[in-house]
Every structure is written in C-alpha cells, then in structure tokens.
Amino acid sequence: VLPVGISFYTFHGLSYVIDIYYKRIKAEYNFVDYSLFVSYFPLLVAGPIERATHLLPQVKLKRDFNTEKAKEGISQIVWGLFKKVVVADTCANYANAIFDNYPSMDSVSLILGTVYFAFQIYGDFSGYSDIAVGVSKLFGIDLLKNFNYPYFSRDIAEFWRRWHISLSSWFRDYLYIPLGGSKGGMWMKIRNTLIIFLVSGFWHGANWTYVVWGGINALYFLPLLFFKMNRRNTDDVNISWSLSTFKIFGSILITFTITCFAWIFFRSDNILMAISYIEKIFEFSFDLNNFKINMSYNVIIILSYLILFEWNNRGKECPLYNSFSRIKLISTVLLILLLGEFNIKSEFIYFQF
Template identity: 75%
Template sequence: MFFNSLAFAIFLPIVFFLYWFVFNKTKSTQNALLIIASYYFYSCWDWRFLFLLVFSTFLDYFTGIQIEKSNSDRRRKFWFWLSISVNLGFLGIFKYYNFFASSFAEMFTSFGFKVSPFLLNVILPVGISFYTFHGLSYVIDIYYKRIKAEYNFIDYSLFVSYFPLLVAGPIERATHLLPQVKIKREFNFEKAKEGFSQIIWGLFKKVVIADTCAIYANAIFDHYNSMDSLSLILGTIYFAFQIYGDFSGYSDIALGVSKLFGIDLLRNFNYPYFSRDIAEFWRRWHISLSSWFRDYLYIPLGGSKGGLWMKIRNTFIIFIVSGFWHGANWTYLMWGFINAIYFLPLLLLRKNRNNTDEVDIKFRFSSLKTLLNILFTFGLTCFAWIFFRAENIFTAFNYIQRIFAFNIDFQNLKGQISFTTTFVLLYLVLLEWNNRKIECPLNGKLSKVKILAAIVLILLLGEFNIKNNFIYFQF
C-alpha cells in the first residue's frame, strides 16, 4: 500500500475515524488499533513477511527484558549478542547474502577458478532495514543502561511497527517514540492541521517533483550512451531532485500522518540542498540514519577524538557502512566512499562544524561566497548521486567519462528540458528557501494559499502511476 495510492486514501480516513471516535477511550485501545492497522498496512506488501516482523519484534522485546533482569555481565552479554546476531543475520541473509556470494565467485573466477555460487531466490522484505534498526537501537540502549526495558508488549510492538514509519523510516529511537506510545493521546486540532499540510507537501514532492523528474532522469540514465555532456549533467540534477522529492516526500507524509494520530516523529530532512558544505549536508539529509550511525557506530569506534589514523578510519567506516546499508551493490559502496572523501578534509581541518547556524543570504559580498558554497556542495552531491543511480559501477564510470568528453549537442539537450519541470523545480526551491526556518513550507504565513496552490499543482501536474514506487522501499 503506497502513500500515493487510492488504497491509502481510503485506509487513512478509516483508521483516523476509528482511532479518535471508537477506540479513543484508553491508551491501550488506541495502541491496539494502531497495531492492527500497522500489521494490515504491512501485510498489503507481502503477508508472509509479517511473520518476520512479528518474530523480530518478539525477539528484541524478550531479549531487552532478559538483559535488564540479568544479574551478571555474562548473561547480559549473551542476550545482547543473541539479539544483535539474529537481527543482523536476518538482514544479512535477505539483503546481502547473494551480493557476497556473487562477489566471491567473481573474485575466484578472475583467478581462473570456475565457481558457481548458490544464490537465494528470495524477495527483500520491505522495510527490513528500518525496523531492524529500531530494534537494534532499543536493545543497545538497554544494554548500556540508557533506558529501561519495556514490559508492555503492545506498546513495544507499536514502537517497532508503527505504520507511518514502518517501511521507509524515519528510524525512530525508543527514547523519543516510546514515551508518546505509553500515554493516551488527545486530539489536537492545530497538530492535525499541521499534519494535513505536511501530507500535502510530501505528496507534492513525490507526485509532482520526484515522479516528473524521474521521467527525464530515467530517459537520460537509460540512454546515456547517446547523450551529450550537458544532457548527462542535467540527468544528474534531475535525479538529485527525484531522490530528494521521493524520500523527503515520503518522510513528510509519514510525519504528517503521525501528527494526525497525535504522535511526533523525528524530523528526517532539513532542506539539505541549501547546505554550505558536505558536513552540513549530512546533518540535513536522512537525519535519523546519519544520527543513528553517529551514536551507535561512529562514537563507539572513538569518533574524532583519537589520532589522525583513527579519524580517517572512523570516517571511512561510517560512510561506507552507510552506503552498504542502502543496498548490496558496489555502486552504494562507492557512493559512501566518495562522501567519505568529501567529508575527510573538513574533519581533519576541524571545519566540519563550521556551518551549524541557519543559512542566510543578504545583499552583501559575503553572501556571494555562501551562494557559491551552496552550489559547490550541490555539485559534489550530484556527482556522488551518479553512483547511487547507476545500475552498476561500470555504468557509473562510463557515464562520468561521457560527461568529461565535453561533447555538446544543443538539439539533444533541448529535448531533455521541460517547461513544466523547470517551473515546478523553481517553485520548490523558492518556496523552501523562503520558508526554510520552519519544518513544513506550507505552514506559517499564507498557509491556506500555499496549501491550495500545492493541491492545484498536484491535481494538474501530478504523476499518479502506481508503478512509481518510493525509492527507499527497496532499502
């Protein structure tokens, strides 16, 4: 069930009505309804993987209690590593086994040994990377005594499987979501109104921005051998806005839907393409994943407090693991590696925390530098997106090689430029820039006008092809 589908447009009002007018007596009835709705929502993808979700939920619930109750370090470590190994084991089997098996086979073949690897014919369970990380952070926090174990199975199950964030995040923390789950929610009209406008904005970014840009990005990437350099550059820009509109659009819809039920989720995007350097970009892009790796991987490895070698090692580990989290493909590893290269000079020169204030541009000379930094950071990001989008590593390098061939065909380029796409991209950038100090650009001043304009653009220009899946569903 997609957020941009008719099925979800029917599902959401029904759950909303039952939640506030039928099952609103106690916290337990509210949570029970959301659990049922979440499991139904997930089963619409493939009901067989519902058992995996339930098993993962029970595993972390049970091991969390055992860790807290254990009176010896040996028992605590046993239950801790049991949860970690099983969770990562399932993730490894479903997501990474075929990649490693094929890679090892290719390596041995290159040395003259013929190897036929045994590959698994399995479908990747939707959302497995997200709900696995929910459970991992919960168990890790209990082990290090940052939180207490949750003994109410319904409350914990809702934390893991809450349908707005179940299949593509944001990656929630028990410290943030569980306290909200454990109390009865009262209807708040202002919060619901904010949620509605955020749903509209997310839907606009998905069906108008992402799916429109996807038409041109796909055409250019699929036929890059016949494209000139400027068209290939334009293709990377189209994909940059496609993936931003697609993923941040999903996050906006998820946050907006959750506000309708009186629950706040972690903000996942903060206008990342207005970043002045790559470090700022990663504080604004997929915030829940970046902060997860920072807190549960980077800092435990020593962070940036050690010597030069440790700083370099930890930087490459966190970015390469982040790339690998996205998928079992060398392209994602290279994407992570490139971002590590971008980030490392800032870290070593201690400039990675330079741009923590709100970006601003005024009519003065210093603003020119800010604008150039934004454009340069966007250019670096687009270059890395080539590897993220390419089918394989060889395609990515060929694509880049053709860009630097500097062949220009204005007739070819003209066919890749659309007035409608240019208009909606300018509308997106200007609206986000003018409202960058608030979470949703449709709120604040003239909110009714902005909401109405977004709805009109959705109806007139939106791509409502059900085949236009959200990109991050595959992760």
C-alpha cells in the same frame, strides 16, 4: 524474499536493545507497546528511523486530538505528496530516459540527468518522510525530523547533518561514538569516518555502486575533518545581501555539484556504467536536439516552485504551514492535481532498502 521494511524494522529493534544495554531506557514489559514501537506503520518501510528513547514514551502516553497539530500534519502530508507525485515523478521521467540511454546523450543532457535524479531522490525520499511525519501528527505523535533542506548546505558536513538525519545520527550514536568517535587522534577519526560512510553505502544495498557512493562522500568529508572545519556551518543559512552572500551561494552551488557527482554512482546499475557516464560528461559535447528533448519547461517551473518555497521557509519544518498557509496549500494541491496525472506512478525509491 526479505520481509517488508527489514532494514528500518531492524534498526528500531537494535536501538531498543542498545539503549537498554546503556541504561538509557528501562525494558518495556508491555508487548503491544513494544510491537507498536518497532513496527509503527508510517515509518516501517522508509523511515525515519526512530529511537526507543523518543517514540516509545509517546506510544505509552494518552493522547488527545490537537487541532493545530492536525492542521500542521495535513500541510506536511500535502507538501510530501507534492514532492513525490509532482517533483520526484516528473524528474524521474527525464532522469530515467537519460540514464537508460546515456551512450547516445551529449554532455549537457547527462548533466541535466544528474540534476534531475538529485531532485528525484530528494523529492521521493523527503516526500515520504514528510508524509510519515504528517500522518503521525494526526495521531498526536512527533517523529524525528529526517530532512532539513539539505540542498541549501554550504559544505558536505552540513549536507549530512541535513540529509536522512535519522540514519546519520543513528550511525553516529550507535557506531561512530562506540568506535571512539572523535576522542582519539586524527587517524582514529579518519578511520571511524571511513567506516561510517562505507557502512552507510553498504546499508543501501549489496552493490558496489553504493559502497563507492559512500566512499566518495567520505573523501569529500575528510578534508573538512582534517582541517577541523566540519562543524563550521551548524547555523541556518542567513542572507544579508552583502559580499558574503555570493560566497554563501557559491558554497551551496559547489556542495550541490559534488553531491550530484556522487549521485551518479548511486543511480547507476554498476561501476562501469557510472564511469562511462562520467567520461561522456567530460567529452564536453552538445547536441541541440537532445537538449530540446531533455530540457522541460514543466520541470523548470516545478523545481522553481519547490526551491522558492523551501528557501523562503528554510527555518520552518513545513513550508506550507505559516503565513498565507491557505493560499500555499491550495496552490500546491492544484499542482498535484494538474501535474501529477501526467507522471508515471513509481514506488518510493527507499522501499527497496
């Protein structure tokens, strides 16, 4: 019964009103321009969440077709389609089977299910964002970057600077800072951080699983805040193949592991299911038949392709748009055509929020 895109539509409208209140922009008297900003179709149902200060001025400008920007946009659309149709939908086939039948699964299969869902939600949501950003580039409009290779993060603070950036920054600017931000004492910082993460969880839906998911991420974040380590990894990941390299990869693996643990609550139907799922993981059981069914060589190849391309191009917005772009574009299109057909087509996960 709710209107399509109610949450993203509302966030756009709120940013406009708040920015006028703080005199960051002037009120818009052209109703068509305002309506286009609030209901701009590529981002209406799943973001990114735009700001009036960023998108509204672009709406009002006269735009000329830019060939290079269009090429970049097409590359980003293709990469987004690959992440959705190939990565997300392939992982969904296995993640859904494991989560739906978790009582009969062994510990290893349950861990695989968690990893599959982690890549499902990443491919699904960041894939949509890539498509929205790419389509907008065809129109000569630049949208806010929403994902910056989050699974390469070295701690949870860096992860939240790279995951759903438009939502995280929205809460920071319109909720965290007005509450006092980090200007007050440590207890005020802790309070504000808890509020941000719990509200972020509640924003995803009226289910306690989302609130607990937000609370878990807050607990991950608070030690970094308490020891003033939450801003230590603000640069891109650079590898020099020294002893520090193992530390970097270890940090990335730990961050990915704890993120996957929190995803269990996000994916579960209710709290009891999540707790039961976790309990079965710690039974440390192994069933070879289950493992053979749930471990897919197709998934290994697809995820290897994804990780390799994104790791080697982690400083760029789109992995396909740089050197050897034609070869990478053709190979990705072939994967979409060859592997996408075998998947059950599913809606984008964030269409429900």
